[in-house]
Amino acid sequence: RVLDWQPDVIHANDWHTGIVPTWLDTEGREEPFYQEMAALFTIHNLAYQGVSGRLILTFARMEYVKHLAVEQPGTVNWMAQGIAHADLINTVSRRYAQEILTPEMGMGLDPLLNERKEHLFGVLNGLDYERWNPATDAAIAHRFDVDHLDGRLINKTALQQQARLAVRPDAPLVGMVSRLDKVKGMELLEPVLEWLFSESEAQFILLGTGEPEYHEMFERLQARYPSRMRAFLKFDAVLARRIYAGADLFLMPSAIEPCGLGQMIAMRYGCVPVVRAVGGLADTVTDDTLRQGRGTGFSFDDFSAVACQDALRRALETYRQPERWRRIQQRGMRMDFSWDASAREYVELYRKAVAERRRKR
Known part of the structure; x- marks a missing residue:
């Protein structure tokens, strides 16, 4: 007035x-x-x-x-x-x-x-597509786009080096950028990571802060598997971008997720999301197991470690099929989650x- x-x-x-x-x-x-x-x-x-x-x-x-x-x-x-x-x-x-x-x-x-x-x-x-653009991102080791995905390998190598993990182009690298609390599914991760390290050659990188019990959990897991995982228990905007650009898979096992931006950013950067089919995760990620040829990631329904493991298993099996994997990456990168x-x-x-x-x- x-x-x-x-x-x-x-x-x-x-x-x-x-x-x-x-x-x-x-x-x-x-x-x-x-x-x-x-x-x-x-x-x-x-x-x-x-x-x-x-x-x-x-x-x-x-x-x-x-x-x-x-x-x-x-x-x-x-x-x-x-x-x-x-x-x-x-x-x-x-x-x-x-x-x-x-x-x-x-x-x-x-x-x-x-x-x-x-x-x-x-x-x-x-999602702000100008801010989140692997073709122009100055924070990552090597810029790339949907037609030049080989450049992601340079980012993966740089990320493995920064995390002090073995530089292995063939080892699937699972990334997470998350708040550490129950809503984000942290309670599932100890058995899931135990399974991941015993049943595969995968590596794991986490970036985030949150509840003390989960800080302790990741410190305990890192002490047990120092050659397989690295937990960065802090906020680091630059490292977050490097995880999106260098990890092969992006894990979001949320209990509740009204929308979620991490899975959109991951797809934008050719990092294949593995998510619980809840909230905005269900609306944005299409499971390639259920809709092969149209998928942009992998998902699971039940909020359980077993269901999460099954989705990761399917993703890891697909990772060993390079042509199919690249098509999933490219479909994700071509999705339009802009504000338009x-x-x-x-x-x-x-x-x-x-x-x-x-x-x-």
Whole structure:
């Protein structure tokens, strides 16, 4: 109002901005300046809900906001309020939009989400293709593109040297860049890596920080297998790029993954993803075992070490088929996960949100 500008849509993101669609759908309805402003509310991660005492409503002069059935007594849940009051809601992948309707993934808000499921959509996050481009990336040992994949071997050699692993072009190199916590599937990895080192010649490189128990786990595994793995327990943006450019496989065994960007970056760099088919991972990675000739990686359904091992086994078997492996790499590199497609979907949601706001009036 101060700017004398009336947007058609306000796009709010996560619990931090849940107050915006709430206000527009209550107080804003009574003020002509705001009556036609629609609200789109994007859920990036339902686990973070912004629960506070209801006293905050007094400070915000919003005492009239109704208590929701999914809220604990005496509290206000800003994620829930945003969901309840927005004209439209979306998550950052289609699969995650389906998953949060279930008790297993709904984080206690699935009853509310099911009430609003006709207004719930999924739009995949995009990747900045200028920032993530192996043909121009100054951080990697050798630049390459989809038509010159032999250059990846130089990056693999440099990565093995940096990790103080044996320089073996023939040994499959599995990489991970991840937060170290249960949500990212860390609890599966000790038996998976034990199996990997006993049943294959593969090497493993990890980059990440997180919960102390997983720092200890990787330090223990590295002490046991010093010639086969290296755990970099830190944040290092340059090393992350080198892992994407030099590893053969990229492992993401997530328990929950609303979207995920690691698998998109990996494919962009010709690093074949092995993922759990959940959330955005399911939407972006096509298993080559199930759809040979169309696959861009490998996936597994059950959240278990055995299922993860099976996906890795299939990937390692395929790695020994160079022509098929290269086709998988090239299909992944040619995928379009840029923001262009996602932006078009958001524009369509903005139009739908405006129509919904007008319908409710």
